[in-house]
Amino acid sequence: MFALLSRVYNILNPPEVKRGDVSDGDRPLKALNFGCLGAAKITPAALIQPARTHPEVFIYAVAARDATRAEAYAKKHGFEKSYGGPTAYQDLIDDPKVDVVYNPLPNGLHFEWTMKALKGGKHVLLEKPATNTAAEAAAIFALAARKNLVVLEAFHYRFHPAIQRVKAILESQELGAIKTISAALTAPRGTAPEGDIRWSYDLGGGSTMDPGCYTVNVLRYLASCNPTAVLTAKAVPYSSRPEHKQVDKMFWATLSLEKDIIGELHSNLDEPKIFGIIPRIPNLSAIVTCEGGTIEIFNFMIPHFYHSITISPVGKSRRVEKAYSFKGTAKGEDWWTTYRYQLEAFVDQVQGRAPQTWVDAEDTVANMKWVEAIYEKDGFGSRPASKYVFHEDAE
Ligand SMILES: NC(=O)C1=CN([C@@H]2O[C@H](COP(=O)(O)OP(=O)(O)OC[C@H]3O[C@@H](n4cnc5c(N)ncnc54)[C@H](OP(=O)(O)O)[C@@H]3O)[C@@H](O)[C@H]2O)C=CC1
Numbered sequence: 001m002f003a004l005l006s007r008v009y010n011i012l013n014p015p016e017v018k019r020g021d022v023s024d025g026d027r028p029l030k031a032l033n034f035g036c037l038g039a040a041k042i043t044p045a046a047l048i049q050p051a052r053t054h055p056e057v058f059i060y061a062v063a064a065r066d067a068t069r070a071e072a073y074a075k076k077h078g079f080e081k082s083y084g085g086p087t088a089y090q091d092l093i094d095d096p097k098v099d100v101v102y103n104p105l106p107n108g109l110h111f112e113w114t115m116k117a118l119k120g121g122k123h124v125l126l127e128k129p130a131t132n133t134a135a136e137a138a139a140i141f142a143l144a145a146r147k148n149l150v151v152l153e154a155f156h157y158r159f160h161p162a163i164q165r166v167k168a169i170l171e172s173q174e175l176g177a178i179k180t181i182s183a184a185l186t187a188p189r190g191t192a193p194e195g196d197i198r199w200s201y202d203l204g205g206g207s208t209m210d211p212g213c214y215t216v217n218v219l220r221y222l223a224s225c226n227p228t229a230v231l232t233a234k235a236v237p238y239s240s241r242p243e244h245k246q247v248d249k250m251f252w253a254t255l256s257l258e259k260d261i262i263g264e265l266h267s268n269l270d271e272p273k274i275f276g277i278i279p280r281i282p283n284l285s286a287i288v289t290c291e292g293g294t295i296e297i298f299n300f301m302i303p304h305f306y307h308s309i310t311i312s313p314v315g316k317s318r319r320v321e322k323a324y325s326f327k328g329t330a331k332g333e334d335w336w337t338t339y340r341y342q343l344e345a346f347v348d349q350v351q352g353r354a355p356q357t358w359v360d361a362e363d364t365v366a367n368m369k370w371v372e373a374i375y376e377k378d379g380f381g382s383r384p385a386s387k388y389v390f391h392e393d394a395e
């Protein structure tokens with residue numbers, strides 16, 4: 001109990017570190033100025049708080065479509081600079097002091113603004129899901145490779161020791177070959193209120209895109225292979241209104257994977273409350289059934305608050321493990337959030353150090369491919385491709 005309270009206290013009140021330029025042996029390394037597109041809700045948890053404990057990260061600038069909103073957000077979160085108005089996003093990208101662009105815009109705008117940031121010579125920390133389509137994700141990584149820039153799709157949970165411990169147990173063969181993997185993510189009604197970007201088809205909304213993309217990701221990660229087909233898929237629209245015809249509030253899918261693995265996925269972004277008032281405990285579990293037993297992780301998505309890994313080998317006693325840090329084998333503290341571990345890896349990659357782990361181009365493109373394949377199977381169809389046309393030398 002003390003460990004839990006101490007962890008939560010440190011997550012909410014991380015000890016600030018002195019920030020500035022560093023050196024790696026003889027190599028001087030400049031601290032990175034981050035510029036954030038949009039005054040987004042996720043930015044404080046995903047970047048601003050983690051940055052307070054990263055010696056090489058400055059939260060430098062924010063851009064929002066409304067200047068007053070941009071200024072208020074900058075003041076509240078301690079940004080040095082704000083850009084506001086219709087040209088704000090491009091102005092931020094054009095600021096020579098910005099080294100890295102954080103892109104937490106609605107999914108349907110990820111492609112356009114990541115391409116523009118790369119074109120402007122900036123590294124990009126890109127929120128999940130990377131884009132609306134696999135083709136767009138591939139185009140982003142092709143441009144990043146041509147320009148020698150870093151792009152990371154922010155699947156933050158992958159950087160935390162908890163999910164990596166589950167994968168290590170599976171790879172140790174303690175439980176033998178994997179037979180099935182089921183993964184679910186549910187969120188209580190109100191998480192995405194009416195009018196939220198998640199309910200807009202044009203902005204790349206839908207449950208399969210939002211919590212669902214994590215279920216596709218954890219399936220592929222734990223299986224260490226890709227799906228081969230979507231066997232069944234069913235989705236339920238957010239409402240009967242015409243604009244929600246292709247916007248799912250929940251989905252179920254069964255996929256076959258290489259190595260004879262079956263995957264079962266579910267997400268619900270609008271789970272009704274009990275008696276309309278009591279939120280249900282979210283389902284945040286991944287369960288892997290192997291020839292020699294099962295392993296279940298409760299709360300694979302935000303394990304830093306609390307998680308449990310239950311290993312049940314056939315014929316042996318069950319054990320429960322936790323993994324909040326890498327126990328000295330890699331950087332981190334028990335109270336580091338998934339986002340803090342992710343920031344460490346991202347900065348390492350940009351600064352030319354080897355990150356503890358990574359989500360690479362192939363991984364991101366495959367994830368988008370299978371999100372699209374689920375939408376194709378359930379009849380909701382891919383989210384619309386961006387109308388932005390990239391010209392390498394124009395503009
Ligand atoms: N990693 C994680 O744990 C999480 C990731 N996410 C991801 O982050 C992204 C943003 O999510 P969230 O912070 O909840 O989003 P918000 O609802 O806060 O929207 C983000 C920003 O989008 C901008 N925007 C630009 N164009 C539009 C438009 N046409 N309509 C509405 N907003 C627009 C707004 O910027 P402006 O301020 O300029 O008006 C707004 O600040 C998504 O991709 C989501 O999947 C979200 C939650 C958790």
Ligand SMILES: O=C1OC[C@@H](O)[C@H](O)[C@H]1O
Pocket residue numbers: 187191192210211
């Ligand atoms: O990334 C996310 O994680 C938590 C979810 O509730 C949220 O909708 C999503 O964007």
